[in-house]
Structures are given as C-alpha cells and as structure tokens.
Amino acid sequence: MKRYPCSGCSLLCDDIIVKSDGLFIDKIIGACLKGKERFDQVSAQNRITSPLIRKNNELINVSWEEALAKTVEIIKNSSAPLLYGFSNVTCEAQRAGMDLAREINGFIDSNASICQGKILNKAKSQGINLTTITEIINKGDLIILWGANPAETIPRLLNKVLFSRGKFRMTGREIKTLVIIDPVKTASFRVMGVRDLALIIEPDKDIELIQMLKEECCSADSIPSGGVAGIDKSDLKRLLLHLTGAENGVIILGQGVLQPHADYDLIEELLDLLQLINDRQVKGRISLLLLGGHFNMAGFDHVALSSYGVSGKLQFENKKLVKSEDTIVSKINKENFDCSIIVGTDPISHLPHSLSSKLARKPLILIDNHSSATSRIADVILPTSITGIESSGLVYRIDQVPVELKKILNPPNNIPSDEELLNQLIKKFNGGAK
C-alpha cells in the first residue's frame, strides 16, 4: 500500500496510509488526530471554495476575475505592502511569494521569525549542532524537553524519538532518558519512567537554572543546598550527570523558552551553556531540535537563503533587495505598511491585540483555504487548494530535512494552489514578463 506524507504538523510523518478512490478519502491509517483533522479539512464545513470580496461589511461571492482585479487595485494603491504567513505553503509558493514581494516592492516575512527562527539563526551563528529526528531515533540516549509539550502539539514526536527502536539502539525506550523542564505538569510528563527526570521549574526562572549549570560546569560543587528555581539539589546533580554523560543528547526547545526578557537573552544564555557542555564532553555531544507548529516553518529561511542570500525577512525597494532593520512586529507596530497580504495563516488570532488591531485597520488580502478570525476582517479572500492533499510540493521538516508532499485528490472548483495563485498575481504586475 502506498504511503503518503502528512501535512498536519511540522513533523511531516511520511508513513500515512491513505485509502482513496480519487474523489474522496476513505480511510487514513497511522495519522494522529491532528493529521486526521488536516485530511478532514478537504470537506470541512468552513472551507472556502470561491473568491470573496467584502462589500458593505459583508463577504460576497465573486468571480475570480473580479477578486483578482480588486486585489491588484488594493496593491497598486499601496506603497508599502506587507506579505506575511508562508508557513503553511510549499517552498515553491514561498519562492513565488518572494518574487511577488519584489514586483510590488513589499516586505515579506514568515511565521518562523516570531517563533523558532530566532533560535535557529543564533544557533547557526554559534555553531551549535542541529540534529535530525532519524538521528535521535537511531543514536539518541538523552532527550530533554525544555518548555515544550509535544504530547499536545506534535502527538507523534514522543512516539518517534522516545519509544521507537533505532538501528544502533535495539532497546528503544529503556536506553533513552527523558528529562522535562517545565513550569506546568503537562501531558508529556505522563510518559515518564522511573529513570527519567521531571523538573518543575518556577515560572520565569529558567535563567537561574542556566546560570547555575554554567557555573557548575566551570567549578564543581557550586549548587546551593536549597536548590535553584524550585528544583532540588539532588535533581540538579542528576541533570548535570545526564548532560555531561550523554553520548547523543538532544534538547528539544518549545515555545516556553522564546519568552523575551528586558535585561537578558534566555536563548543566548542557553546556547552558551550548550557550547560549554559540548566543549567539556569527551565522548558525546548535546544538540538542538526546535519545535514549531506549521508544517513548513523551516522552509522560508532555506528558500530566502537560496534565492536571495539572506535568511528570514526580505525588504524590497525599486524591485531590489534592500537591508532593513525592521521585523514583522516592528513593521506592524509602527504601522509602517499600507496593505497586507496574508498567506495561509491567521494573524488576527495569534498576534497580540495591539498588533492585530493595527493589521485590521489597513486593507487585508487573505490567501487561505478555510475561514478564520482573519477571514472575518479580510477585504478579499482568495481560496487555494490544501497543500499535501490537493497539491504537491517541497516542504522542510522541523529538523531541516526536505520532504516532498504528494497530491492525492483534485481540488474542488479547480481552485489553484498557493504557488499557482501567487504566480498569477506576479503576472498581473510584470505584464507577463519573466
């Protein structure tokens, strides 16, 4: 039976068995609840299958020509368009998005820059190893979840990294030690065994733990007898033993460590600690894995790097790439844009009020396949097919491994894929020239 990759989350499980007659999906075997929901979106009741335009505060169905004409009108009337999203589309569509940004002199950024992109760039510049899922399965012996709760965000991750038996580790779960550092006792704690280490840290005290570990790495016996940040001394000693004794350890970082602080940078401190430990390690090493929710979170940096030589956000002026200090947050916060094109995401829901209200004040073009809080505000909605089910393309997994998504069904109403739609828009601006 043929196996397909799943586009439900950033883990991109490539072992999903799909029974389909070409028109409907009959059965999905192996996918978790999130994956199943992704496949169900094909026939979801809130799916958008025809273009919509807001007139007198109401969304009405229009033809593709009218919707595209309105889109072009909005963009032509603006001098600083903002393109945002691009984490739930293929790399090809990301490339098309960047080309569109160049044609219309816009600013383009992806969800990754407010999420894991921050850590990724710092880790790359410091030379910290990023590991892959396969490597953890095959060689890993220590898994540290720091501010991450994969049991509820990426359901199959723990199954893969912790329970499956690898090539060199035939015993699987028994040889892998799990350490969880989290202020809340999350669902991931329930898979713990007797050898594992559960560290409930006081909220916002991660920095104390990191500084203590750094000190302890340099001089032994500096752990205060009362423990640090609500963690016992004996547990801290065990954590250190695990960190320095692991042959192939991995720290899985979640949203929890992305918390910004006014007076210090938690991520930098953490990377310093990692470097310190890796320098002292004799036989092993500790590497990083970054969790992100959207299925092509990692792709945007790769595409930007290969097409324009920079990672992350791109700012265009006079059809040329220019340097810009702005980030997506400062751009919206300073209202340094006059229309926005949102692709495959829902910023009205996931950005703080101070940003979403500013986004809502300017004309908003939404390219997505189902309704959301953003679709309640959008002036034009252009529907696209569901990537990974109705259209194919290349995407990057959380561990920076490329995976090819496949097409299973035909989209309803022949709606275009993100890539096709963005390319259509590019043609409207450059008059069909390449």
Added chain:
Amino acid sequence: MDFLLNTIRKIDNDQVKEYSFGNDQSLEENLAISFISPKDFDKLNLVPSLHLKISSKQRNIVVKFEKDDNIPEGTITMPVSIWSNQLTQILEDELVYKNIVVSVEATREPILKFEDVIQKIRGIE
C-alpha cells in the same frame, strides 16, 4: 488577585480545528477558557456558575474556567486563541506569550463573544 498568565497549546482546545469545523459557539466553548489550580479556585471563592474576568494593563476578557491539578499556584493558563491574545503583549519587538502579569477576579458577566472580540480588534467597541 494577581496571576501569571501562560498561553499554551492544547490538542482539545485547538483553534485551527475550531475554525475549520466549528462555529462561533463551539469557538467560545473550547477557546474562551482558562485553567487554574484548585487552591486558587478556593482563594477566589469560585463556584462553577461564575466566570473569570482576566485583566492586563490595557484590556480585559471574560472567560470560563476549569480546575486543573497540574497547574501551579499563582499561574493561570489559557489555550492559544484570539481570546488569550487580547492579553498578550509586545516587548521590544518581541512577542510575550508567557508569564504575563494579569489580575483575575470572579464575575457574573457573560463570556466575551467571538463577534465582540472581532469588533474590538476592528476598533468598534
């Protein structure tokens, strides 16, 4: 009473799922919700018929609550949603999704409706 607000992701309270398959009512049902420890539940003198009014410096929301033994005292968690993002903030061009100081009180006011949140975002109070 002051609490630390943490926005977390929960598979049962997933906004993408609600937007795809639900309606305004199920959105309110599953996303306008907060979780507190049983000790804080007692401290706030809560009864199940009440709601919680959670206020940051700028704005406030009214949501349901549930007891959760796994949550430490003094912390209130909410699933990542349009409701919790009315309270999240920005600090020097970065987004603060965790450990936000909020004040929490019991209230009889009805839960903030999805449509009302949208209206607030559009600037129509």
Added chain:
Amino acid sequence: MEIYKWLPKTNCKECGKPTCMAFSLDLLQGKVKVDDCPPILKPKYKKQYEKLKEMLGSEEGQQKELRINVDEDLCDGCGICVTVCPVNARYCPPSLSGKAPEYPPEKHQLFQVIGGKCELLNLEHCRRLDSEGRERECHVCETYCPREAIKIEYV
C-alpha cells in the same frame, strides 16, 4: 502487580504454574484461589495470606475476563501503544521504528491507529492471555499512554 508483591515469589511450581507471576495473573482473572498456592498456607506467610484475602475480597475465585478499554474521546492517535506493545513489535517490524504498521493489519497485531484514533484489533493475542506459556503482567500500553486513554481491567 500488587498481587504479585504479596506472593511468596519462590517460583516453587507447586501450584502447577511455571512462575509466581503466572499464578498472580491467574489469581487476578479468578482462575485460581489464594488457597491453591501451597507455600502461602504455611505459618510464615500468614500476614501475606491475610493481605491477599483482603485485597481480593468477595471476588476471589470468580472467573473474570480481560478488557483493554481505549477511550476514543481521550485518544489523540500518537501511536505510542502501537510502538511499545511487545506483540506488535514482534509481528509488525515497521512499528519497531515508530512507523505505522501495514494495512490491513497482521493477524496478531493488537493496536492500530485508524482515522486519528487508536483501535484495539484483537485482544486474544495480548501478552496477558496468549504468549506460549510466557504470559506476563504486561501493562506498557496503559503506563505510557500520555492521555491516559488506555485502561486494563478485569470484569
């Protein structure tokens, strides 16, 4: 497991079972009674005998059936049970490396994730019931379920 703790653990085979573990399982299922264990009747195990009698109470000796309940509302299809189940591991090699087993399932396979939810396919091959004399008090699926959706019980 609780029952096994209170048995003599001598593996004397006087009850006709290969191990005390096997005896404890049968005791749980109501196939045998505490009195069927000859050593425990000796005076030096008197305390343990009383404890066991108290634990089993009036249900002692009543034939019970193994049930593994998978709560569909709680399950999120993470597939940990598919990977950890020793029977699955033995008969479906892909599940060893965390991959989803083939479909249609192998006839010995216990768990399969179908449509985002875990399904119990056939209980009769569970290690608690059928393992060619190596029946075990196995409860890995229950222990490691992060959603606490799997419950092993005797009714």
